[in-house]
Amino acid sequence: MNEKYQLAFSLLYGCGLRKAELLKLRVKDIDFDGKSVFVFRGKGGKDRVTMLPNNLVPALKQQIESVRAIHQRDTAEGGGETSLPPGLARKYPYAIKEFKWQYLFPSTSRCQHPVDGYYCRHHLHWTALTKALRAAVKKAGVTKHVTAHTFRHSFATQLLLSGSDIRTVQELLGHSDLRTTQIYTHVIGQHSSGTRSPLDK
16 A cells, blocks of 8 residues: 555554544544544544554654645645534634644545535545555455454454453443443453463463
């Protein structure tokens, strides 16, 4: 994959994000000082904060600079607006052109906002992610079924395998019900605490 898509899928795996949550990330949602990523209105309309891997800091800063260059070009051409949820642009008229509100993975072209009618730059389309992943899986010779959600599953199982507390994993994934998170303990074939049978000791 090219650097942009490598970063996108690394965020899915390193932060436990859903595909839609990744695409909706804005520049302001990345907190380098707090080493965290803010997820606005994830599944079920819930906000949450997840971890930001140290390994991704240089690539993220580079991506943000790419976004800045696009935003500056759009502004110079008389644009610079980002896509905001319906009504929010009217409520926060300045936010629409502010750099911090720009998407972390902006689309390649501007379009008309479907509700509010202004021209803006939306986020990358989910099909672009799918296409990049399909090509990479084929090139790597991986025969298993791989989707964008596979990276979120891997995030959860790797945390549990390394002994992370199941409630912490639940919080990072944004699950409202612990039973949803407990499915991963069955996937790895052991308890989330890493407890082993005395026979295996």
